[in-house]
Amino acid sequence: MPRAERLLMVRDWIVRTLLLLLLCAVLLAQYGCTQQVKPVAPVTPKIVTQTVTQYVAVPAELTAACPVEQPQSRTVAEAVRVAVLARTP
Numbered sequence: 457m458p459r460a461e462r463l464l465m466v467r468d469w470i471v472r473t474l475l476l477l478l479l480c481a482v483l484l485a486q487y488g489c490t491q492q493v494k495p496v497a498p499v500t501p502k503i504v505t506q507t508v509t510q511y512v513a514v515p516a517e518l519t520a521a522c523p524v525e526q527p528q529s530r531t532v533a534e535a536v537r538v539a540v541l542a543r544t545p
Contacts, residue, residue, distance in 0.1 A: 525541045527534045 525538050527538045
């Protein structure tokens with residue numbers, strides 16, 4: 457490639473780079489000159505208080521301990537039986 461063509465290519469590259477930098481500068485200036493929008497303050501909710509005047513007791517059947525099935529022997533079948541019983545409500 458002759459020297460003159462290489463110089464034209466370099467000059468074109470420089471011109472493209474300068475145009476891109478100019479475009480970036482214009483966009484940054486435009487972004488900086490936009491109108492600043494004030495943020496809207498959130499509305500805080502009104503605090504509501506409620507006093508509890510009566511406590512409700514929990515029924516005894518809800519607080520009773522659940523029966524736990526214990527294995528009768530040390531076999532795989534017994535372990536499976538206990539596991540299946542533990543899964544069902």
